Amino acid sequence: MSSWTPVPCQCCYTSSIQSLVAIQLRYPAKAETKRWLVSKLEGRKKEGGAHLLVHPGEDDDGTLVLLSATPYSLLQATEVLGLAKPSSDGSMVTFSYNNKADFPNSEKPEAFLTLAERQLLVKYATDSAKVLQETPVPGYPERRLYPGQPIVQSLQKWGIIEKFYPLHVEEEMHLLTEAWYSQIHKIRQPIDAIRSYFGDSVGLYFSFLGFFTISLVPMAILGVLYHYLSLSFPDKYLLFAIFSVLWSTMTMEFWKRHCATKAYAWGTLQLKSHFEEPRAGYWGPPALNPITGRQEPYYPSWKRKLRIMLVSIPIIFVFLGLAFDGMTMYLYWERWIQVSYQQHHGSSRLAAVCLYLPSCMYTLYIELLNRIYKWVAAVLTEWENHRVESAFQNQLTVKVLVFRFINCFSGLFYITFYMQDLQLLRKRLSSLLIVSQVINQVNECLLPFLLQKFQLRPGTAHHENSKDAPVVDSFVSEGDLPAYPGLFDDYMELFVQFGYASLFSCVYPLTAALLVVNNITEIWTDSFKLCRLFQKPFPCPAANIGVWQVAFEVLGIFAVGTNCFIITISPEVKELCLDFGMTPEQSLLYAIGLEHILITLKIVMAFAIPDQPHWLRLKVLQMEYHSWEALKQSAIKRALPVS
Structure with missing residues (x-):
């Protein structure tokens, strides 16, 4: 096997090199293409290279390329990304290479940086490799790169690079699985270890999943008491609805504090913003970018807006129409089967079971439509040709x-506000919780596990096990696993759960208890599929859960109106209003008044609970002060004449 790229100087020297990232070229790999790619990845920054350590895998004709980085490159990239690390006095300080002596273990990247951070930095360096002048790709003369075009992303877009993925480290993986999902009786998750191995975004997801599940426990206990004690006093809906509204507010406010604390400890709370490069899928005729001064594809924004207005939005409305059609068919079938059941006086157990058939079938329809629409939405968003990844996402x-909210909750809102049938709402919610959770568990874990076990996953038939290179074969086998689908569906599932719990749990008090049971198994299945069923995803720096925080808070606002209306139409409250001689209009006015009080209470609670603890606000100010002092010292050094 060929050797790694020799280190250029003594400051880059390391006694051993750990493979961090793998690139697989399309089979059969062309030797000239691989040699050119290796030269670009190990080339100097000023020449457009990535300045990485590169290993050509089995040989020059093989498809595998392994990447690592010198200590110097890792530390320089740490400063560029603005990661904060513990300083000598224990406080978190944005890393500066010139002041690296102030950071313990900075001379040992394996101890100073987590595995996820090192893999993130290698990917960042890889993405920075560009050509400085227009050139054809060796071996593919029809493919040309323009000045400033990212090499690896372009080769991925053209299919020359088939796979680009970070590598597992078996020792660290074994320790993580032992502490995480191998022993199911361990409820507490090793969040810091998860973050160190998989990165900030994955660590924050599992932290939020655990936080959300624990927050459901008080509501679950209250719901079980309501359900099994058969409480029927008039204030039942009122108390549970108010509890749901306050619960949704406190959960998200305390999560923001918990999230900020985690982000500070991980060094991402004060991440720098960076100029985003064009996506690999972005296309258009070459034009001069006035910001970078480089030639790159250009697509006018007015054309993108036309595509959105004339194509994307109409297609979205078509799918919304399908969602409403499904709801209409469900309600028609529900009425028909209810009438049939009453006419036959419930003559058999089968007839009683059939009462739940429309609701179960509608749930299956919702799940199918959600999956089809997500694929269509991804195709539409790609076709809209957004320039940068953040705009695309x-x-x-x-x-x-928007579609998932309407598709999942429109039927429940219709039953609540138009039909005002709490019994049907309770049955619909129970079937949604049970059927959708079974579908998600089968789709997310059981199906991938069976496909992998019976070797139905598409792999590469060109790589055979080699006794001479077992380590390389293990890297190739990791690439044969399917790519990790990301956290979007996982967050979406929690979004829907949060809606069920905050909007309608006063009608079906067992909602929170069922969600707790589901999420305990969800932690195990999500961790198992992440570790064993998919390629390891590239780490992504994150300080919070992003747009999902806003989405959950919007649901909390909807919860106020929904719960207040349910209180108004509940049989116990209606009976109480009749006893006091109140008309339906008067009771509705009282409900509106209660809604205004609860919204005011939510606002007061949001302001009363700071997003960051007091000690953390002081630490953030200290970080800003140290960063400013370091900037001034750097400016003074540059201004001094060279002796």
């Missing part, structure tokens, strides 16, 4: 969030 998230 924001557009996709908004499309899916």
